[in-house]
Amino acid sequence: MSKRKRWTLLGTLTVVLLCGGAAIFGFSKPSLTTFADPDGTKMKFKTEGTSFLLYGEDEQWKEMFVKGVNLGATVPGYFPGELPATEEDYLRWFKQIDEMGANVIRLYTVHNPVFYSAIVKYNEDKGEDPLYFMQGIWSPEEQLIEQQDAYADNIHQMFKDEIRKVVAAVYGDVTVESKHGASSGKYKTNAGKYLMAWHVGTEWDPAMVKNTNAKHKDITLHKGTYFSAAEDASPFESWLAGLLDYTATEEQKYGWQHPITFTNWVTTDVLEHPGEPLFEEDMVSVDAKHVEPVNWDAGYFASYHVYPYYPDFFRTDKTLQTIPDGQGDFNTYKAYLRKLKAEFTDMPIMVTEYGVPSSTGISHHGPSGRNQGGHDEEEQGKIDVSLTQDIYDEGYSGAILFMWQDEWFKKTWNTMPFEIPADRRSYWLNVLTNEKMFGVLAMQPGKEEMLTIDGNLSDWDELPEGEMTAWQGDIPGVKAMQITHDEAYLYIGMELDKAFDPKKSKLYIGADTIEGGEQPVHELAGRTITGGDLETIIELGKDNESQVKIAPSYDFHKRLYGKDGYWMLPEEDDGKEDNEKSQNKDDSFNSWKLGISLLMNPPDTRFTHPFVEETVGNLKRGSSNPEAQDFNSLTAWQYQGKVVEMRIPWMLLGFSDPSSLQVIDYSPIEDRRTFKTATIESIRLLPWIVEQQSNGQTGEVLDLQNTASYTWEPWETVEYSERLKKSYYAMQEFFTKTPDIQDKK
Numbered sequence: 001m002s003k004r005k006r007w008t009l010l011g012t013l014t015v016v017l018l019c020g021g022a023a024i025f026g027f028s029k030p031s032l033t034t035f036a037d038p039d040g041t042k043m044k045f046k047t048e049g050t051s052f053l054l055y056g057e058d059e060q061w062k063e064m065f066v067k068g069v070n071l072g073a074t075v076p077g078y079f080p081g082e083l084p085a086t087e088e089d090y091l092r093w094f095k096q097i098d099e100m101g102a103n104v105i106r107l108y109t110v111h112n113p114v115f116y117s118a119i120v121k122y123n124e125d126k127g128e129d130p131l132y133f134m135q136g137i138w139s140p141e142e143q144l145i146e147q148q149d150a151y152a153d154n155i156h157q158m159f160k161d162e163i164r165k166v167v168a169a170v171y172g173d174v175t176v177e178s179k180h181g182a183s184s185g186k187y188k189t190n191a192g193k194y195l196m197a198w199h200v201g202t203e204w205d206p207a208m209v210k211n212t213n214a215k216h217k218d219i220t221l222h223k224g225t226y227f228s229a230a231e232d233a234s235p236f237e238s239w240l241a242g243l244l245d246y247t248a249t250e251e252q253k254y255g256w257q258h259p260i261t262f263t264n265w266v267t268t269d270v271l272e273h274p275g276e277p278l279f280e281e282d283m284v285s286v287d288a289k290h291v292e293p294v295n296w297d298a299g300y301f302a303s304y305h306v307y308p309y310y311p312d313f314f315r316t317d318k319t320l321q322t323i324p325d326g327q328g329d330f331n332t333y334k335a336y337l338r339k340l341k342a343e344f345t346d347m348p349i350m351v352t353e354y355g356v357p358s359s360t361g362i363s364h365h366g367p368s369g370r371n372q373g374g375h376d377e378e379e380q381g382k383i384d385v386s387l388t389q390d391i392y393d394e395g396y397s398g399a400i401l402f403m404w405q406d407e408w409f410k411k412t413w414n415t416m417p418f419e420i421p422a423d424r425r426s427y428w429l430n431v432l433t434n435e436k437m438f439g440v441l442a443m444q445p446g447k448e449e450m451l452t453i454d455g456n457l458s459d460w461d462e463l464p465e466g467e468m469t470a471w472q473g474d475i476p477g478v479k480a481m482q483i484t485h486d487e488a489y490l491y492i493g494m495e496l497d498k499a500f501d502p503k504k505s506k507l508y509i510g511a512d513t514i515e516g517g518e519q520p521v522h523e524l525a526g527r528t529i530t531g532g533d534l535e536t537i538i539e540l541g542k543d544n545e546s547q548v549k550i551a552p553s554y555d556f557h558k559r560l561y562g563k564d565g566y567w568m569l570p571e572e573d574d575g576k577e578d579n580e581k582s583q584n585k586d587d588s589f590n591s592w593k594l595g596i597s598l599l600m601n602p603p604d605t606r607f608t609h610p611f612v613e614e615t616v617g618n619l620k621r622g623s624s625n626p627e628a629q630d631f632n633s634l635t636a637w638q639y640q641g642k643v644v645e646m647r648i649p650w651m652l653l654g655f656s657d658p659s660s661l662q663v664i665d666y667s668p669i670e671d672r673r674t675f676k677t678a679t680i681e682s683i684r685l686l687p688w689i690v691e692q693q694s695n696g697q698t699g700e701v702l703d704l705q706n707t708a709s710y711t712w713e714p715w716e717t718v719e720y721s722e723r724l725k726k727s728y729y730a731m732q733e734f735f736t737k738t739p740d741i742q743d744k745k
Contacts, residue, residue, distance in 0.1 A: 030127025032193055033057045037297065042256050045196055047299030052259070052348045052397040054741070057128045063742040066196070066350060066398025067735045068104035068134070069097055069440070073111050073183075076408045076443050076487070077718035079426050081181030083112045090118035096441070097404065098131045100728060101735025104196050105131065106352060106400045109138040110166045110183050117189040132196040134352075134400070136263070137166045137247065139201040148211040150239045151219070160246055163200070167250040170195055197259040198247055199352065201240070203305060204268050206283040212236045213284070225249060226296040227260075233290035241291040248296050257298035261350070264288065265305040266336075270343050275317025277600055277609040282313075288347065301397065302344050305353035308333040308387060309366030312597065312609065325368045332367050333387060337394040350398035351391045356383045358442075358633055358725060360649060361432035362614050363412045365596055373434030374614070377442075377633040381730025384440075388734055401731065403438040405722075408487075410435035414594045418556055418664060420656040420677045427659040427718055429488035431634075431649045432594065432616060440728040442633075445488035446719030453624040453647055455640030457482070457493045471708035476700065477689040479642070483710040485658070487718050489647035490710075492538075494687065500639045503692065506541035507644055510534040510686040511653050512704055514678055516666045518551040522587035525690045526698040531705035532684070535654045535663075537589055540619065540637055540644065541692070548617040548652040549589035556664060556675070557593040557613065565672045568599040568611040592617025592652055617652055626723065633725065653683065660714050682711035 035043045035055040046053050046061070054064040071093070073083045097105060107115075123130035140158040144150060168174035169183075172190040176183065216235040222228060224245030229238035244260050251257065268286040276282045288302035308314055320332040320339075341349060356366075358380040362373035370383050384401060391399040409426035411419065412435045419425055419433070429436060429445050451459055460468060460482060468484045479495045492509065500507065508523055517533030535554045540546045552558065561568045592615065599611035619636035623629075624647070637646035650658045656677045665678040685708045688700075 030125065032128060032130065033059065034193065040255060043298050044193065045259055046297060047259050047301050047348050049346060050348050052301060064740055065738060065742050066104055067738065068102045068106055068400040069404040070106045070353060070400055070402045071404045072407050074407060074409060076720040077426055079409045083183055087114050087118045090115055091122055093404065094122045094131055096724065100732045103132060103740050104134050106134040106136065106199060108136040110169045112183045113185040113187045116170065116172065116187060116191040119194055120189050120191050123194055130194055132194050134196045134199050135166060135170055136199040137163055141202045144208050145205050148208045149215055150212045150236055151216050159243055163243065163247050164250055167247065171254045192254060192256050195258050197261060199261055199263060199303065200244060200247055201263040203263060203265040204286055206267055206280050209236045209268060209286060210284045224294065226294055228292050228294050230290045230292050237286060237290040244291060257296060259299045259301055261301050261303040264303060266311060269304065269340060271339055273313040273317050275319060276311055276313035277316060277605040277607055278311065279606065281311040301348040301350060303350045303352040306351050307354055308370035309364040309372045315365060315367055327368060329368045334390040334394065337390055341394050341396065348397035351396055352400040353402040354387050355402045355438055356380055357434040357438040358727065359431055359434035359437040360634055361415060361434045361594060361616055362596060363414045363434055365612065377726035381727030384727055385730050385734045392738065405441040406437050406439035406443040408436055408443065417560060417675060418651060418656055420662065420675060424657045424659055427715065428650065428657065430651050431488060432651045440725050440731060442723045442725050444721045444723055445486040447486040449721050451491060453635050453638055453645055455638040455643050455645050457643055457645060460493055469710050473707060475687055475702065478687045481687060481708050483708060485712055489649060490653060491647045494644045496642045499641045500644050502541045505692055506539060506690045508688050508690065509538040511536045512684040513654050513663045513680050514665060518553055520589045523589065525694045527688060527700040527702055529702050529704055531703045536652065538648060543621055546619040546621060546637065548592050548619065548648060550592050552590055554666065555590045558590065559669055561595055565669060591615045682709045684709050
């Protein structure tokens with residue numbers, strides 16, 4: 001044997017020995033233990049009684065508590081269906097979610113192939129501790145609502161096509177042609193072993209369910225291979241049984257079984273709510289018990305989306321006011337969970353959506369301050385943890401938080417009328433729209449990391465050339481002003497002639513965006529404005545005084561809910577604040593408000609439900625630096641010495657879409673509901689200072705044409721950065737101390 005051959009053989013033997021040693025000493029890639037039926041069908045999860053079970057590395061089934069987050073498919077600047085997330089995005093998010101203590105990610109719909117290859121790549125070295133995913137299958141939601149009949153041929157076929165596509169995508173066995181608004185590509189990666197469960201459908205429209213049941217009351221109940229409708233199932237529930245059966249049939253082709261559930265929510269739950277004013281919120285039930293697994297060993301569970309503020313019965317139903325919250329109110333969320341859990345005595349139940357947003361805007365009130373919005377990140381975290389604790393304490397099998405990331409494209413009922421055009425929502429962050437800010441991962445606007453609101457303007461010097469406008473005028477008390485913007489805010493930095501003291505003076509900045517407007521006589525304190533009028537004013541003083549106000553004739557809230565719109569505001573008040581009624585009606589601008597709940601009366605509702613509104617123009621003082629002691633994620637302004645710095649949400653200044661320089665105009669609203677917009681050239685900002693003890697007799701004249709004018713180029717792409725919110729760390733503390741495997745001994 002030649003020397004070369006001997007060395008080659010020796011090298012080969014060395015590699016073999018090293019590989020064997022690696023296997024012996026644990027250096028090979030860890031594997032994932034799975035259970036196999038006698039016929040070879042694999043399982044990692046199953047349900048048994050009221051428990052959700054995991055097959056462990058000791059080859060034993062153990063009860064599990066599912067801890068997770070819902071994951072969307074978009075980033076700022078994109079809409080659903082565009083699916084722009086990259087492998088780098090997914091791998092970064094997976095690590096952060098894993099470190100938060102979650103064991104599952106829930107998807108609402110099939111993502112692009114990169115998600116499935118990324119989850120497999122992430123889990124390669126995780127062995128028995130991978131990050132799982134729960135795969136949602138989106139229903140033909142728009143068609144269901146439009147046609148009001150689940151059995152319509154086109155709907156049923158669309159849903160089955162989607163099920164077949166999603167199952168094949170998870171197992172890496174399909175190529176999906178490109179289609180606008182949907183995922184596509186070559187799905188080659190088999191991610192089935194990291195799947196936890198199937199989550200079929202979306203929240204069901206109650207009118208559609210009721211109509212489906214009425215139209216098909218004589219239909220033959222579905223009896224399938226893997227799932228069947230129970231004898232007391234409604235036609236809609238039988239329809240669902242057929243779709244779950246089809247999902248199981250499609251998965252069985254790949255030699256796997258996973259637990260299956262269908263999406264449900266409080267609106268179509270199995271309980272009666274005598275304290276709910278709206279008939280449609282208690283119109284019909286969709287009962288998971290009326291669908292039965294037949295030969296599906298992986299099992300089946302119930303899942304609900306449950307928020308503490310919607311529907312209104314969480315506030316109005318006295319039958320839920322049974323558990324004191326320790327703060328003088330009732331924990332109606334916990335009481336509801338207890339009632340709902342009692343209905344499911346032989347199957348597991350999970351809450352697969354819950355949470356509150358960290359937004360300036362609010363759209364629903366909840367007991368114990370668990371509102372839909374109006375929370376800073378720290379409050380968001382405390383509430384999210386308390387909700388998770390309630391879910392855990394009431395014996396649910398899982399809690400999947402809504403949401404992982406903020407989603408700029410989202411909409412909320414009480415700001416939708418003002419976000420025009422609607423197809424540009426994703427290009428800017430409206431912090432008054434709470435739905436955009438449910439995430440524990442902040443999707444921050446472009447200058448969030450660059451500019452810190454703290455009363456120090458030194459960071460403004462780092463702004464790129466051309467991104468800041470400076471102004472120096474001759475207004476008494478004001479030395480200079482500088483202005484910039486990003487996707488969420490208009491930023492203003494001011495230098496005064498002397499140190500600002502809110503106890504002694506107020507700083508006002510009037511904003512003129514469009515022809516029209518008014519003069520805030522009370523706030524001007526004896527001054528007059530020439531060269532135009534104002535739509536809004538920024539008022540900075542004591543903490544309980546600082547806010548954005550809006551001209552009465554321009555007031556969105558007054559126009560939408562007053563006599564020209566829904567006519568829900570008391571006419572005699574005409575949208576005025578209580579503390580303004582003693583003044584001349586035209587003296588002061590109005591506080592900026594949003595409607596929280598509409599006026600409802602019988603016979604349209606069970607009982608009278610008052611109109612509820614909330615002031616959302618209040619400006620919180622603090623620091624926007626997460627590391628600062630006075631950090632508040634809702635911070636709008638701060639001062640130090642002669643410097644006052646602020647960031648003002650676009651909508652508070654009248655903007656319907658800052659990315660295209662559009663503002664709400666003064667024209668009458670159409671159909672008592674619809675606003676019109678105008679494209680502007682610039683915004684003019686007019687500052688003045690009023691002494692707290694002023695007698696209002698200055699006689700000073702302020703010229704709008706000689707003050708700061710700011711404009712910008714429209715944008716079609718956005719800049720953003722990511723940051724883990726304070727709420728992330730609160731959830732991390734809870735999730736990491738709550739074990740995955742439950743010891744029920």
